Amino acid sequence: MITVLLADDQPLVRAGLRALLDTEDDLTVIGEAADGREAVREVARLRPAVVLMDIRMPGLDGLEATREIVPTGARVVVVTTFDLDEYVYEALRSGASGFLVKDAEPAEIRHAVRVAARGDALLSPGVTRRLIEEFAARPASGSAHLLAPLTAREREVLARVAHGLTNTQIAEDLFMSPATVKTHVNRMMAKLAAHDRAQLVVLAYESGLVRPGHSA
Known part of the structure; x- marks a missing residue:
């Protein structure tokens, strides 16, 4: 319940x-x-x-x-x-x-x-993306260091999370299994001290990894 x-x-x-x-x-x-x-x-x-x-x-x-x-x-x-x-x-x-x-x-x-x-x-790909793209596109000076703990592969996954893709969609895009994507997401949340995918999205925009109007 x-x-x-x-x-x-x-x-x-x-x-x-x-x-x-x-x-x-x-x-x-x-x-x-x-x-x-x-x-x-x-x-x-x-x-x-x-x-x-x-x-x-x-x-x-x-x-x-x-x-x-x-x-x-x-x-x-x-x-x-x-x-x-x-x-x-x-x-x-x-x-x-x-x-x-x-x-x-x-x-x-x-x-x-x-x-x-x-x-x-x-984090639906519709309204939520519009909100986050408009207001999270304000990376502070030097904020790129926020993603320093991530590997290159994790950054690829994070970029797609930020664009509202599901684990299954990310898996298809990056030629990996959904279970592997889930592992990457969990590791990123641990490394970045993020509560969930919503905070991962915010960090992706604040760091400048993702910018409004750009596709994954």
Whole structure:
């Protein structure tokens, strides 16, 4: 059973998400929070597997709450509107496992929770790529050293991860098995101290390995 905490300052939004998730046999909402500070407290108390986190909330916002929650092991999926792109990028940098737009289809929301719960990142090739390409293309001076621990092959894999390819697609592109790709991804996360694929993508852009508008 995947346990979920809902963090949103709008009761109607929380009620809708609860109704959507509680109908599934493998998903259950175990708590709610109306602001970031309450979300941090409830995560400590309830230990959910996944937190659906709004960004703009009174008091402690979702961005700060995400930074505090990620070290506990709970997976955070940011729920936002498309005009909050830059906040989404900052949330990914803070360790969020991905994001959803508030008008997402019910199936997408359920899928996002399951993806996050199994330790993967919600990095669809569509909207997510647009967000990351726009706001992660700001490599700081000297940031290329971020990828120093990686081998040449790992950099090839990372570039494709950053463009939203799945392990299977990367395997086909680089003529290796999906299991080998998964091993490379896991090693990169360990070397770069990344929580998941979302942070690998951010690092790929920040280091300058990948630039917006360039294919893998």
